Amino acid sequence: xxxxxxxxxxxxxxxxxxxxxxxxxxxxxxxxxxxxxxxxxxxxxxxxxxxxxxxxxxxxxxxxxxxxxxxxxxxxxxxxxxxxxxxxxxxxxxxxxxxxxxxxxxxxxxxxxxxxxxxxxxxxxxxxxxxxxxxxxxxxxxxxxxxxxxxxxxxxxxxxxxxxxxxxxxxxxxxxxxxxxxxxxxxxxxxxxxxxxxxxxxxxxxxxxxxxxxxxxxxxxxxxxxxxxxxxxxxxxxxxxxxxxxxxxxxxxxxxxxxxxxxxxxxxxxxxxxx
Numbered sequence: 192x193x194x195x196x197x198x199x200x201x202x203x204x205x206x207x208x209x210x211x212x213x214x215x216x217x218x219x220x221x222x223x224x225x226x227x228x229x230x231x232x233x234x235x236x237x238x239x240x241x242x243x244x245x246x247x248x249x250x251x252x253x254x255x256x257x258x259x260x261x262x263x264x265x266x267x268x269x270x271x272x273x274x275x276x277x278x279x280x281x282x283x284x285x286x287x288x289x290x291x292x293x294x295x296x297x298x299x300x301x302x303x304x305x306x307x308x309x310x311x312x313x314x315x316x317x318x319x320x321x322x323x324x325x326x327x328x329x330x331x332x333x334x335x336x337x338x339x340x341x342x343x344x345x346x347x348x349x350x351x352x353x354x355x356x357x358x359x360x361x362x363x364x365x366x367x368x369x370x371x372x373x374x375x376x377x378x379x380x381x382x383x384x385x386x387x388x389x390x391x392x393x394x395x396x397x398x399x400x401x402x403x404x405x406x407x408x409x410x411x412x413x414x415x416x417x418x419x420x421x422x423x424x425x426x427x428x429x430x431x432x433x434x435x436x437x438x439x440x441x442x443x444x445x446x447x448x449x450x451x452x453x454x455x456x457x458x459x460x461x462x463x464x465x466x
Contacts, residue, residue: 207397208417237277237314266293306431315398
């Protein structure tokens with residue numbers, strides 16, 4: 192019988208911008224990360240479900256449902272799960288303060304690391320004011336950005352069939368265009384300034400689909416990236432150290448398929464025999 196996938200335990204995990212309900216969501220990549228992960232604290236830092244996109248058309252394959260079930264399983268296994276809604280799942284903000292299936296919904300949160308640092312955890316769309324207009328729409332125009340993400344999806348479907356690893360066209364464009372870099376810097380500086388104003392040692396956010404960790408005027412700015420363009424996540428180790436994991440760089444599609452088959456086999460093996 193095959194061995195189950197190795198699991199790494201973290202003190203905290205921060206995931207944002209999954210955009211379930213859209214064709215661009217890299218659900219299989221996220222499922223692979225979740226299969227290899229356990230944690231004490233799980234923060235869902237906004238745009239987990241893309242309500243905006245789902246108003247225009249329904250896209251919900253089995254892998255998206257599997258992501259939801261995996262996330263809920265963290266709560267069932269004892270992790271403290273906090274859901275901080277973003278702008279694409281902003282309707283969930285109506286339920287801030289409520290608990291659903293072991294998941295707490297909050298507008299933002301305080302997270303204290305093992306080494307005593309205090310972080311503001313928030314989605315980040317409130318920092319759009321520092322870039323004057325909504326971030327992604329400002330960079331390219333809404334239509335152009337969605338076309339770019341669509342091209343990114345098509346390219347990676349082709350790369351997968353050819354046996355190549357994941358590569359983000361849209362992330363490459365954002366880091367190569369001077370205007371995009373200026374918007375990113377303005378957003379990061381605005382987020383750090385708000386954390387400083389509220390007396391935090393740092394801020395952990397998402398929203399702009401750009402994983403980053405850097406100190407800005409004495410405040411640690413941390414962005415956990417996304418699962419549309421970059422497939423990145425922020426984790427806290429038991430020491431309190433924060434790290435950005437680039438899951439696409441760590442895992443190949445063939446490894447993900449192997450892990451999926453193992454996971455399915457484990458479910459079959461553990462199911463009780465019919466009476």
